[in-house]
Amino acid sequence: HRGGKLYGRLDCPSALRALASGGYTRNRVFFADAETAVAAGYRPCAVCLPDEYRAWKQTQEVALAMACDSP
Template sequence: MSYESATPGALGGHRRGRLYGRLDCPAALRAIAKGGYVTQRVFFADERTAIAAGFRPCAVCMPQEYAAWRQPDQRTVS
């Protein structure tokens, strides 16, 4: 579900790929330049909102966040 907002997004995402990243992400900018990314583009106010929407961080522009997302849960059930 999408919501329009008067506040500009701080992060961009790809609806189909379910990923989000910085607005200056080199991978996203390359895809946009090719023209195939724009129709699936979404924006988020912050990282928490993107995660709550079920999106994951971009490996290119947010490598630390992506690495943390990829880490398996280290907790053990007692």
């Protein structure tokens, strides 16, 4: 999803619900793989990629903590 800068699986329940209600279509973007999506600045979907999302979230929290600790 271009607006939220997130990537997920084609069968993601959250994305399928949004598509069914008529939203989301204009902001869909496709990547060949997760590495390409991450390189483009996208984050994993918390719904369909929970493990990847948790790992991403932890790296964000560590980065924020390090930034706050900098003089």
